[in-house]
Amino acid sequence: MHTPNDGGPRGYKVSRVADLLDAHPNTIYAWIHSGRLRAVRIGRTYRGPAESLAEFTADRRGREAP
Template identity: 40%
Template structure:
């Protein structure tokens, strides 16, 4: 018997639009619109969209980079708020 040396590449994690909505804590219709418009890259399998984890992370990273750095003028301590491009 031959020793087969096949490297198995792991399958990418694919999310449904509903899972994307849950992760981003947005309405499913908003998530669907983002995917349909190409703002979050996805692939269509039949009639349903699937979003690779890398595309979701890319979208989040883009939102972090696009957020302007603001200095706090009121002197209040609080969390910095970032806005994703929705």
């Protein structure tokens, strides 16, 4: 079962990922293309699964820790 906050079965749109990570959508695309952020391409759009965002934020927090 999906909740309104988990991105649904297809994941979050790039614009939503940008809002969640407080980043510009172009930055999100750059992270996707560099492999830093995992996403799924559906047609001409990308979707970020909730698991991918959790991994990314955990990794990001780990690098920011002193």
